[in-house]
Amino acid sequence: MDLHRTPLHDLCITAGSRMVPFAGWEMPVQFSGLIQEHKVVREHVGMFDISHMGVLQLEGANPKDALQKLVPSDLHRIGPGEACYTVLLNERGGIRDDLIVYDCGAVDAERGSLVLVINAACADADTAWIRERMEPIGLTVTDIKQDGVLLALQGPQAIPLLEELSGESLSGLPRFGHRTLSFQALANPVFTARTGYTGEDGAELLLSADDGQKLWQVLLDRGVSPCGLGARDTLRLEAAMHLYGQDMDADTTPFEAGLGWLVHLEMPAEFVGRQALEQAAASGPAKRLVGLKLQGRAIARHDYPVLHNGETVGVVTSGSWSPTLGEAIALAYVPTNLAKIGQELGVEIRGKAEAATVVRRPFYRHP
Known part of the structure; x- marks a missing residue:
């Protein structure tokens, strides 16, 4: 099957990206290296081509x-x-x-x-x-994206940089706020939202293909590091943000996935799945998504078994080494009775049970 390419595809390759198939698209997985890209977003500012969304x-x-x-x-x-x-x-x-x-x-x-x-x-x-x-x-x-660009600018320097480029103060734009900005270098106004998938401050920008390519180059010239899917995944995991298809799916309810705060059963409106969620709220979930920290340097990966007293009781959904924390972290589903903070569990990695502890999520929180 032919893979879709974003308008930034060639610019990503020019910037040194390694490309991989992802969700039907050919996307950059890394540029300078996952650890370096991860750290630049935590400490400075990085940009991601997310035009596949x-x-x-x-x-x-x-x-x-x-x-x-x-x-x-x-x-x-x-x-x-x-x-x-x-x-x-x-x-x-x-x-x-x-x-x-x-x-x-x-x-x-x-x-x-x-x-x-x-x-x-x-x-x-x-x-x-x-x-x-x-x-x-x-x-x-x-x-409304069509063949346009969705660009994520993330990190502690992202908003000051946008203010500089647009000539507008964004101090009054709260998290999850959005507005239209004008940039001197671009032909059209830009839908700008203070959202992101990294646990850092920043913004997501919707642009035409031409404007997206121009802004990419402007940001490169300002020293902004391009970042790939690899760093995006470790950043979102540290922030305990869910990846659809891994940490939740059509067989997972919001209560099981730790997203019960999204369910407002007190409102009178009817919605798809309301009856099922009312029943689930009354009975309580049999399993819950938890955060795990592992001892040592072994890394838990998707689908690895979670153990309790030598028996398989759950499954890892996402796992990685945390560049910020310097330890192995994971998300996993376990029975509700084992989902309490401090619970000692294990993860089977290459035939060996590695010690793991249930911890609070997120693993990392922006200062």
């Missing part, structure tokens, strides 16, 4: 009320210029995908607008599923 616009009368039928989070808790993280569910209460919903306010007197950022691997299925439910009730669903 899906970006949809939902437009029409009362778009929040319409989308509310598909998500368990109260969308009326956010207003224009704000955003929230939530999930799409199936009727069993399982997670179809996770996404960010941006409230873009009124288009005119009769119509409002929401922007949805969805995962690359689920983009086609999500788009079809959302269209199937929104278009019959009069809303339009548009792919």
